[in-house]
Structures are given as C-alpha cells and as structure tokens.
Amino acid sequence: MEYPQAVPLKYRIDPEACIYLQKGKCGVCQKKCPVDAVDFEQKPQTVNLNVGSVILAPGFEPFSPTGLENYQYARHPNVITSMEFERILSASGPTTGHVVRPSDNAEPEKIAWFQCVGSRDLNRCDNSYCSSVCCMYAIKEAVIAKEHVGESLDCSIFFMDMRTHGKEFERFYESARDRSGVRFVRSRVHTVTPVPDSDDLELRYVTEKGELKTEIFNMLVLSVGLQTSPELVELAQNLDIELTEGRFAATDAFSPVETSRPGIFVSGAFQGPKDIPQSVVDSSAASSAAGELLADVRNTRTKEKKIPPETEVTGDRPKIGVFICQCGTNIAGVVDVPQVVEYASALPYVELATDKLFACSQDAQESMSEMIREKGLNRIVVAACTPKTHEPLFQETLTDAGLNKYLFEMTNIRNQDSWVHKNNPELATEKAKDLVRMAVSKVSLQEPLEELELGVHPAAMVVGGGIAGMTAAKSFAAQGYETHLVERGDRLGGQARNIFHTAKGDSVSEKLEELIRSVESSDKIHVHMNTALKDVEGFVGNFKSLLSSNGNEKEVEHGVTVLATGAEAYKPDEYGYGTDDRIMTSLELDQKLKEDDPVIKGLNAAAFIQCVGSREPGRMYCSRLCCTHSVENALELKKRNPEMNVYVLYRDIRTYGEKEYLYRDARKTGVIFIRYSPDDKPVVKAGKDKITITATDHVLQMPVELEVDLVNLATAVIPYGDEKLANFFKVPMNEDGFFIEKHAKLGPSEFSTDGVYLCGLAHYPKPIDESIAQAKAAVSRAVTLLARKTVYSSGTIAQVDQQLCATCGVCVSICPYSAPSFAEEGRFAGKAEINPALCKGCGLCTASCRSGAIHLKGFDTDQIFSQIFGIDEAI
C-alpha cells in the first residue's frame, strides 16, 4: 500500500522488490494467503474506453532542491524539504509526530524555514511563478511544530512576501506571529554553512535594515514549490493540449477548467499551483463542465439494482444472528474466536453464532444472507472491524436478504480490540465477549426504521445575477434544469461590469455581454429582475420561495439553491478619498481605463496604495485580488504611456500562482514598488497641481516624497452580510460577513445545510476565473442531488412522542440544524415536532428533553442503557 488513503485500500506487490518476480523463487505470500488473492501472472493490459469527455487531475511534484548547492540539501542531513517535515509532524509518520532532526534524533531548539525554494526564481530554477501554497503551509508547520515541542521552540520563517491570501489565512498568520510566537524575517538567506563539530547550520543573511547577520539553527526546512513533472509535460504533448509558460495546462479566465482541446478538462495543481479548497472547487467545476457535455446521455448506462421486499418483523421475538469475523489473522490471531462464538451462542435471543474468515468477502456476504433467510433471523450482529467503514456494506447484505437495514449492530473487535491489545490475548478475548454481549443486548431492542423518501423538485434557484450567479444558472440550464435567477437590481453582471481586464489581459465586458445574452435567451432560465426574496420555506429538494418584485409576489418551487450574492468595494475614509477627484478606488480607475478617459492621457505619474481596508483590525482578511489588479493596471498605464512614473505602495505583493509574471513584468517595465508598514502608512496630500505622497522607503530607510497626478486606492472587498438571507436558508456567516462553507478544505462550494450551495465573492474575495470555477462547482454539487430525483432521510433520527411533550421549547432552541419546531395544527398543535429531512441524528434534543419525549432511533435511551447494563455481568 503506497499510502493509507489509497483507493482501493488494498495491498499490491512491488515488482522491483518481490523476490519471486525478480528471481522466480519464494512465493510465500501466495501459499500463506487464505483466500488465494495473490496472482503473480497479472500483466499490464491496455484497456480501450469510449468516453465523452476527459478530466485531467494529475497533480504536481514537489520541487527537488538537490541542485541548489547553497542550501546544502543534498549534503546535510538536517536540511530537509517541507514535505519531509510534514511527515515528521504526522502521527502516522516515521517519528510518530515527535519533532526530531534527522542527524541525531534530537529535539531541535531552533528551526528555520526558507520560502520560495523552487518558486519565483529564474536564476536557479525555471519556475518564475509563485507556488501559492508555501507561505501558508510553512506557517502551519511552524505552529504545529511549536504545539508538538512546546513554547520554547524557536521557529523562524525567512520570506520575501508573505502570501496568506486564502480564507481565514490572514488571521492565522497574525495569530502565528502574535500568539504562537513564530518569527517572520523578511530576507532571502544567501549562505548556509554547516557548523563544524556539530550538526547545526549557520545562516548568513541581510536584515531589512541592511545589516548582515549570522545565526545558528539546529534544522532547516526548505519550503519547496509545486511544479509539473516532465512526464506530465509529455502527456500534455500526447494529448495535444497547450501549456503555459510555467508548464501548467493553459485555460481561459472565462472557462477556467477547459484545456485548449475541447472535451478535455483540467482540475487541481495541473491547472496552476493552488491549495486544497481551490483544487476541490476545480474538480467539481470540471465535473460540471464535463456533465454539461454529457447531459443528453445522463443515466443511459447506469444499472438499476433490484431490492427484495422487506420482511415484517415488528412484534416478532428477536432471533439474533451473530457473525464474528476472524479477519484472516487480524482478529483470530489475538482473540480466541471460537470461544467468543461459543459465548455468543449462549446469549439471550441468539439463534445462531458463527465465525467467518473474512466477513466482508463476497462469499461470506452471500452465506450470511442465506442464513438470514433459512433461519429466519431478524436481528444481526457483526463483530469485526469498524462500522465507520463497513457498516454500509453489511447493511446492504441485510437489505438484499429482505431485512430492514437498521436491524443491525456492528461491534469493533479489530481496530479497538485485537489490534491494540495484541500482547494480551486473554484480556482481548474477554473484551470481545463484552463487546459482543453489549451489541446483542442493544440489537434486540432495535426496530426497523423507515427512511423517508423525499421527492426532489427538479429546478434550481440562484440568488444573485453577477458573474458567478449567471455562470451557475447557465450551467444548470445546460444540464437540463429549470433555473430561477433572482437579481435585486435592474441589471445583470454584478461587479464584473466595473472591471476592465482579467489578469490574463482579456476584456471583461465582451465576455460579460456574451454571458448575459446567453442567460437571457435561455428558455430554461427565468430571470427575475428587481426582485427581493421575501420568505423561504421547506428543505432540501423542496424549497418554496416567495419572490417580491415591485409589489408583485410570486412563489417558486425549487429543489436546490445557490447563493451568489457577491460583494462590493470598500469606500474608504482615509487617504483623502472623497475630497479630490484624482483619488479613486480600483474600480473607478477601471471605468476610466475602459472608457479611455482623457484624464489617463494627461497623467505623468500615478500611485497605487494597496491593502486599503484589508488586513486591518476589524477586517482581518486579505482581499486576494487587489495586488494582481493594481499590478495589472500599473502595467496598463505604463503601456499607454511608457514615460509615466508608476508607483505601487504595498505591504506584501500577493500575485499568487502564475499572476507572478505580472509582478515580474511590472518591475521590468519600471514600475516602482515601495513597501510600507501598517503602523507607518503613506500620507496623501492633495495639492493644486500634484498630489504628494510621503512614505518610508524600506530600502533606503528614509522618507520619500512622491508627486503624482492620480492615486488609486486598492480597497477591500466587502460582503453584504445579509442576515435575513442567511436565516432563510439557515446558513452561517463569519465575523467578516462572508458565508461559511460546509468544510474549509473539502466542501468549499456547499453549505452544511443540505441543498444549499455558494459561490463567488459571497464566499470570499476572488478573481473572475475562480468565481466561475466555484459557480460551476456549486452546480456540480447541486446536480448530484437533482439527478437523484429522490433523497432519503437517514433512519437514525429523532422523533417526538407528542403525548409526553411539555412544550418547553428546549429542543427548538438547541438544535443546530433547526429540525424541531412547534406543530401548527392537528391534534398536537403547539407540541414539538421534528422535520426528518433536517434532522442529522446528533441526539442533542434527545438528551436535553426534560420530558423524555424525544426518541433518537437507533441510539435510543433504552438501547444505550441496555449496553450499559451489559457491562455488569463482566464485573
């Protein structure tokens, strides 16, 4: 197995290391394997597949610093890459998470990280792009290292620009510096020399103030960049797709997951260096784009499964079947399985107890379902590995045998018994008996549970008519779903209307007009302009929204909802904004560039001030797109008038990924970059002829005065923070007003509320290409639900015994999913009821119900008590 997350999680033979394959002798594994799974005769085969589209997600390779002599990586054991350090931090790594250095396994006292190794560097490697992820992972590694070793560990990160442009990253950077005490040094270290007679390393670097310093560290971590492997470059050539300068798959800002060859899509780090959430967004977007092509043939090659009718067991005496898995020798090697079987067969209501070599194997499953039918078993206990991975498999066996799948209990005698007590077989066997007894007593109280089948209304609603919302609507329509696009204003297009160029230099307005036309002309998309959302009821698959437009109200039904409500530009009250026409925001400058305003022609000097309203107390996030935007407009000004003096006043330039080329080109064309610190902000004074900016130059360490004709303030992206909307769909917002997605890494385009999705600026500031990718991703996630036509609620949910309910309201207020409410009509009006579609089965209400009126099916109070009572016998 190459790594524990491998799919499928099975062992394979390494032909390089196998004695049998190399020398024709051995074959012990074949003789030992009890199920004859080892086959030495397997040969590579070529399989031809006919497909409608292809998605490339081949990933990246970490840059190898072997060739960088000055960092000593190849020669010194205590110089390692960030990937190697990642393994040292990992609990499943070679040191089980103990931070030690390779040379002597001693705990280090001082560790240094070097940023931009194999990134932003044309002199010593070919990668002039920024790898986007290294700043953040270095901070994370430093913080975790300090957690593992303790406060005393000295962690220093040597960097050029700190690029923490992801959601919640800026706050993490701040707390790493201020709370965890990670030291950040803005410097590129030029010499690393081993300290004689020790395993330490001496670093020589120049500080910001220009002083030469030497410092000794115990260990050095190189934050290596991401790059495309030579094999991938070859693959790209074979597939005839274009690559960028940095050898990533070339894409267009308006179709960020399409390669240059129609039908071939790309996602992840092969599209450009990026982090996990962005890769997850891409992969969903690519599947949506591929799905649009394949919409006509959807479900034409799927096979329907036949399910036998369910046997009625209510009121029958429990007849329990206990199956104990040997798991080869994994369990049987420690636990005395025959003894447990014998013990289990004597337990009350147990009809049959037997062991299986591998309970999860196909033949064992078949014999289980045969025994269920033959012996008329109506409750099943499987004692094997963990229910977290195998419960669904056994439940399927029950369903196939005509038994309700909730008449089942699994107990864990491998992961939590035989594997962890292998030196104590007797006690492990005792524990297995106890666990089986507890499971048997629980399962005898188990009742067949119903999974509520809910229809899915095959329509979508998209809130927000900006570029993200329109892209989502268009993608829904292309996949055959009716879509309601709700826009509160009177024009489609959102913020993109104000933007001049994308980072790749494409005109935004042309593409935007094209998109608006295709949305307006689609017969599947119903555009509701000047419309507000008045009320929303229902839940996943069955939303009913009340739309109000100029006093007219209309109700629409939809199965899913995408929130693409966007954001706006911050209007600052600093740097003299609003007092002088020559001081403007980025979007205002875009407008002037777009209209070719004569003002632009008359400029002799212009300045951009970055981070206006971003990365400040109260708004501690990076607005992600402003650095690229300003650098690009600086270049545009230079293009229109090469004689113009253009200044960019910044804190860190965050032109991540291949946007770094713009920064490089800007410096080449003579744009002057001046860094300022947030406690010494530039001062803007508008005079009659000129505007004077005073700032402290970081190279000269002296105040400089700039005389300019125009000041561009790169202001923050501010979400609308619409609480009413958030309440309608029961979705959360963070302290900045951005919506909080289901999972920061793995669920970036969906909410934890089923059936509600998000994309665009409402999630976090992002450029057009990323907004489009996320819109497609949200649609992709939503279509997995729409395509199913029905959804099933889980059977293990809470239910109210309304006769006992005292109407205290604790369940209504405590539920994180808003599942309980007071019934409005019927015999039990005023009593609590629980919506099975919203309930996640956490049991919070059950535990807090003071009347004992709420039952959590599958984990009901009497069942847990029966497990508790099960232990006394052992004592």
Add this chain to the structure above:
Amino acid sequence: MKNLLEHMGIEPERLHFSWISSAESTKFVDVATKVTEAAKSLENKEKKFVKTKPKVA
C-alpha cells in the same frame, strides 16, 4: 457533573471528559492509558465509593 458525583459520594476522578479529533490517535491512546491508570489507583485505595464528609447537614 463531577460535583454531583462528589455529592453522591463517588470520587469525581471516576469521570473523565476529553476532546479528541479523529486524527489524534496518539492522544486517544494517551488519554485511554491515563483514564485506566486513574481508575486503577482508585481501586488500590482502601476505601471505595466512600463519602468522606457528609455535605448535607
């Protein structure tokens, strides 16, 4: 909860709470060992389940 146990004459050391994420197997093992040890040391005491001092007059 621990106060309640104490009130009832049960050593609060018999009850343990912890928060462990699904990735923290090392921590799980640590806590499991500690919990067991705490229970063992209670077993080895001479008096068990004894209220040291009546709390209610």
Add this chain to the structure above:
Amino acid sequence: MSDKNPKILSFLCNWCSYGAADLAGVSRMEYPSNIRVIRIPCTGRMSPKFILAALRQGADAVWVSG
C-alpha cells in the same frame, strides 16, 4: 473482580474519538484493555443518567470523549 482490572465504560463520539480509536488500531498502537466502548452519534447525545447508570452498574470509571 481483580484489583488490577477496573472496568471503564467509554462513550465515544462517532465522528471524533471513535475515529481516533479506529486510527489507533490501524496504527497498531497499544493501550490497556479495560475500556468498553459505546458508540454515540455525538456527545450531545450524552445524558448524566448514562454516567450514573454506568457507575451504578459497577463500572469503575466513565470516560466521555467528543
């Protein structure tokens, strides 16, 4: 009942500690075998009654982990 082998009843959250316990197994770690696990959907399911019942039933200790 032997002095050396107290019985401990633990309530583990399906999503957190139960997963950690599984992973401990996968990593072949070892720990004392005194613990009996009851899997609960979430620590929110816990009720003081369970703890008291367990102690009354003779459990030597109770461990609740989310």
